[in-house]
Amino acid sequence: MTTSPTKKTGNIRAQSQHKILMAASTEFVLQGYKGATVQSIADRAELPKANILYYFKNKENIYHAVLENTLEMWDKGIGDIDPADGPKVAIEKFIDAKVRLSFNYPESSKIYAMEIIQGAQHLKEFARTYLRQWVREKAKLFQHWIDNGEMLDVDPVHLIFLIWSSTQHYADFETQILTIMNQADYEDDDVETVIKFLTDMILRGCGLK
Amino acid sequence: MTTSPTKKTGNIRAQSQHKILMAASTEFVLQGYKGATVQSIADRAELPKANILYYFKNKENIYHAVLENTLEMWDKGIGDIDPADGPKVAIEKFIDAKVRLSFNYPESSKIYAMEIIQGAQHLKEFARTYLRQWVREKAKLFQHWIDNGEMLDVDPVHLIFLIWSSTQHYADFETQILTIMNQADYEDDDVETVIKFLTDMILRGCGLK
DNA sequence: ATAAAAACTTACTATTTGGTCAGCAAATAT
DNA sequence: ATATTTGCTGACCAAATAGTAAGTTTTTAT
16 A cells, blocks of 8 residues: 555646636536636535635636646547548548537537637737647648649638538537437537548538549 | 506516616626626626525526527527528528627627537536537538539538637627738627628638629 | 605624634654 | 645635615606
């Protein structure tokens, strides 16, 4: 009972911070930034309020940390589009990754969505630099394929918006979708159904089917 | 200088209430429900705070009124799908209406989106009854067309989700889209471009082009 | 002109909330 | 063993906020 297989120090810190960020994410989604109170985060994390403020100087810092998690998720989950794949496989992979991200981390998607809806106060910089760059790069790739006659002449930027919106919808509007479909939760099949539906529709839309 | 062409009574009331609801919509979008204070709504409406609470008993009532406006908009703007139109024209009209709604009343779309993201506390009933009914009805219509061989066999419910998500995206993610496209505001052309893009893509996706 | 109703305002209050602080407890290093 | 760092906590406070109460002014009806 001496040695534990986990790391030695900074462990409590890491665990507590993780617990807090999980609780905070949920609270921010359910109540919004202002509506989520430090106390409510503490209650959900099952820690005293003062303990929350011991690990994070203030509420805004918690929110920043949550946002960073979200962006990291986005970045990792989306992967990169491989030019060698060609348009069909590239779009297939892109949709697949995005749908799975939405179903696996709906809270991240929701927090991101709320932030953008409210004017992207904390993400202006991210959008202006990273995101704009990303879109331009990928759009150029699609444009090459279009010029090569490998796919129909559709606006690449709007194509990216279409894929983003249609995939994220299943995370952000989860509640509405489940209500309409009269389900309590998503099932494993749903992910595959959505991937197939969106892939088929969009590939045909691009003249790739 | 005696008679004014406007209605006689209840005019001040109507005007003030309208001013308040406009201001409140903006505040709710920018700050969320909890973040929007009665004072901030008052400031934006250029009325004293107590005047706001004279017309609306409390903050929640303001929010309810804003939500009702939003739902009314949705209902009117979307119109109805005419079975006589056939799938092609029906989808064209549907997309057209939805995109114009998004560009003309982005705030309504945003408030609706935030409400759903946060769990649809105030819209559960609306979704369970009206919306579910609406989707089933329209889905049945599409299914008829599919069974008749008038369009490809795509899941009608997911098709509706696709149209909703892709069109609303231009309202809800306005900030992000404008940043990426490096524009300050949408222009008239943008609406037409989006309508054409989405109509083309989705019609092709349904085998209607 | 006058009465009644609607519109508006000022001052106040109870509660909530983010954040601090001073001290205690446990873990870790020497 | 002892010192030091890290983790933890209860009590407290100033500011913000939703809502009220009690009045005044303006508009409308008669």
